[in-house]
Amino acid sequence: MAPSPSDDTSIEVIGLNTHYGERQILHDVNLEVRRGEIMVIMGGSGSGKTTLLNHLLGLLSPSSGTVRVLGQDLAALSPMERQQLRTRTGVAFQSGALFSSMTIGDNISLPLREHTDLDETTIGIMTRLKLEVVSLAGFEDLKPAELSGGMIKRAALARAIVMDPDLLFCDEPSAGLDPVVASSIDDLILRLRDAMGMSIVVVTHDLDSTFKIADRICVLDRGKVLALDTVEAIRASSDQRIQNLLNRRTEEAALDPDAYLRRLLGDKANQPNGTIRP
Numbered sequence: 001m002a003p004s005p006s007d008d009t010s011i012e013v014i015g016l017n018t019h020y021g022e023r024q025i026l027h028d029v030n031l032e033v034r035r036g037e038i039m040v041i042m043g044g045s046g047s048g049k050t051t052l053l054n055h056l057l058g059l060l061s062p063s064s065g066t067v068r069v070l071g072q073d074l075a076a077l078s079p080m081e082r083q084q085l086r087t088r089t090g091v092a093f094q095s096g097a098l099f100s101s102m103t104i105g106d107n108i109s110l111p112l113r114e115h116t117d118l119d120e121t122t123i124g125i126m127t128r129l130k131l132e133v134v135s136l137a138g139f140e141d142l143k144p145a146e147l148s149g150g151m152i153k154r155a156a157l158a159r160a161i162v163m164d165p166d167l168l169f170c171d172e173p174s175a176g177l178d179p180v181v182a183s184s185i186d187d188l189i190l191r192l193r194d195a196m197g198m199s200i201v202v203v204t205h206d207l208d209s210t211f212k213i214a215d216r217i218c219v220l221d222r223g224k225v226l227a228l229d230t231v232e233a234i235r236a237s238s239d240q241r242i243q244n245l246l247n248r249r250t251e252e253a254a255l256d257p258d259a260y261l262r263r264l265l266g267d268k269a270n271q272p273n274g275t276i277r278p
């Protein structure tokens with residue numbers, strides 16, 4: 001039987017170092033994610049957020065150090081144990097990573113079909129329940145191409161939680177969304193944590209989102225953990241590098257409003273009619 005997570009800890013990263021070729025990317029990263037908390041990993045472009053996330057997902061092996069997820073050392077897992085651990089974690093990828101040829105309902109029920117022996121009626125009920133949780137009830141027969149960016153993110157979240165995971169990873173959940181839709185995704189993440197009690201790790205560039213949802217923030221800078229603390233403590237930090245990161249938004253807006261708008265709206269800013277669907 002898989003060991004249960006050590007009392008209050010969902011993730012433990014100890015002395016993690018990693019390289020791409022000769023180049024060291026993460027330097028002695030230490031991180032603990034407590035049960036039921038929302039940990040936001042933030043940092044500038046190229047600071048190592050995705051690399052750290054890939055380690056937490058077991059997609060990369062450390063040069064040295066330990067990554068424990070739900071009490072299990074990822075480096076020591078057999079393929080079978082790795083598979084079992086996957087069923088206890090959910091991942092909502094930045095792009096949604098939904099299969100375009102499948103309906104939203106089939107996309108969401110995929111993990112249940114792959115990892116359980118549940119009958120079709122039960123799978124249907126569980127899928128519809130999760131669609132309701134993310135406010136997509138009634139959309140199960142549509143294909144991903146028929147959904148807006150915000151709805152794709154919701155569907156990706158529904159698929160990530162369909163197995164009721166203990167731990168949820170969200171990669172840039174609000175990227176490419178307008179501020180109102182991004183805020184509704186934040187609300188959804190908060191609701192998921194409150195209703196389902198899962199631990200959630202969010203990787204994001206979005207400062208508004210970070211301050212809204214985080215219990216604690218891990219600030220990465222050039223592959224090092226610059227700070228790991230509560231929202232209040234990070235905001236009040238006297239470290240110039242943290243303040244630079246927090247003030248980046250206003251500096252960018254002042255320097256180049258068009259580029260800032262494009263970054264906020266992603267590709268939608270380039271749509272010919274300029275419309276943004278919710």
Ligand SMILES: Nc1ncnc2c1ncn2[C@@H]1O[C@H](COP(=O)(O)OP(=O)(O)OP(=O)(O)O)[C@@H](O)[C@H]1O
Pocket residue numbers: 020025043044045046047048049050051052
């Ligand atoms: N497959 C790779 N091979 C070599 N170098 C890589 C690879 N992936 C990332 N890097 C480098 O590692 C560093 C950290 O990249 P990473 O993608 O983790 O940063 P990030 O904080 O997620 O950036 P962004 O916010 O721009 O996505 C960067 O300097 C990047 O160029």
